[in-house]
Amino acid sequence: MHQLIASPFLGQFLLLRPGHAKGVAIPESRYDALRTAVTEDRSAPAWLAEATTAAWQMPMPTGPLRKSLLVRERSVYGYAKASWEINLGCDHDCGFCYLGEKRFEGLDWDGKTRLLTMLRDAGVLWLQITGGEALIDPQFAAAYEYATGLGMMIQVSTNGSQLHKARMQELFARLRPYRLTVSLYGATGETYDAVTRNRGAFDRFTRGLDSSRTTGLPVRINIIVAEENAHEVDDMVRLVEDRWGFPYQVFTNMSPTIDGEAKPLASQAQKYVRARRIFTGCNAGHTFFHVDPHGIASVCKIGRDPSVNLMTEGLTALPRLGGIAESLQLRTGGCSGCSKVGTCRTCRPLAKLHQEAGDNRSLYCQHGGYGA
DSSP: OOOOOEETTTTTTEEOOOSSSSSSEHHHHHHHHHHHHHHHHHOOHHHHHHHHHHHOOOOSSSBGGGGGGEEEEEEOOOOEEEEEEEEEOOOOOOOOOTSSOOOOOOOOHHHHHHHHHHHHHHTTOOEEEEEGGGGSSSSSSHHHHHHHHHHEEEEEEETTTTTHHHHHHHHHHHHHSEEEEEEEEESSSHHHHHTTTTTTTTHHHHHHHHHHHTOOOOEEEEOOOOOTGGGGGHHHHHIIIIIIOOEEEOOOOOOOTTTTOOOOGGGGOOOGOOOOOOOOOOOOTTTTTEEEEESSEEESSSOOOOOOOHHHHOOGGGTTHHHHHHHHHHHOOTTOOOOOOGGGOHHHHHHHHHTTOOGGGGTOOOSSSSTO
16 A cells, blocks of 8 residues: 555645645645656665655655555546545444434445545545444445545545454554544443444444554544533543543534424534634535445535535535535525625535524524624
């Protein structure tokens, strides 16, 4: 497997080391020089060894450059990042899950490899693999290795239930992701198992995090605060800081399901509700997109409709997402008559989900007076 990647990225060119979030910007001339060196089976130029030593304290392997460097081709589509739900099945049953009904279904192996190849050809360099619970998919390891082999930098989002297994630790030690994002649901077995509705889940989770710390995996913790575990917020923070020392974020705001159902909102710990960050726009649909387990692409995880089916339409359908993204930012019925339409600072697809779930404006409207 390659030790370095040279790739176009949003009009620039990057030199990357798989498993490391830090990259090195290089001029186009050096990207072209690396591409030529690999094509013509030459050795590495002197400047490359200097760059890898400075960035990662990594000496360049000897021999032909093609054995250690993968050069990604330019893409006409201009995308850089994507998220992919490999499957929506999950071994936890948290009441606040935004996915709603979690059916274990998706593409077969040929479909998965075809989809991942299309993502590469679309220009996707940074790929998040998520679920459901991604690691319980029987083909997760093979898909993860395939995507890595295509030259994508991988982030995996997981509930951590499988990290205690030796085969997962071996996979991530051999093919290191640049980040493992792991969700935490409680500081004690009683609370964690109750939230996930899975007996023994906390024990498996802590063993997995202990192993990941020993292996030196790049873990980041998402501390999820709901009504059921809010009494353990401080304990969850101390657990992460004192036992593992991983970086973490605390998430306190629940969202409706992707179908607009209000059920997750009932788990909101009102004491911990925070004002959402002001929406200043994003590149969803333009340089980033989301793909569900069936290969259906949307602008993001929230704005899933309209969409394009990559498996039936192919990559040529992908540029339609730009127009879809612009249309999704138009006003929706729940905001009709608002006097502040022109200065709205709320993500419209998110607002639409809240409106479909009952129009609780305090959970999404950032104008205080709600259009008064």
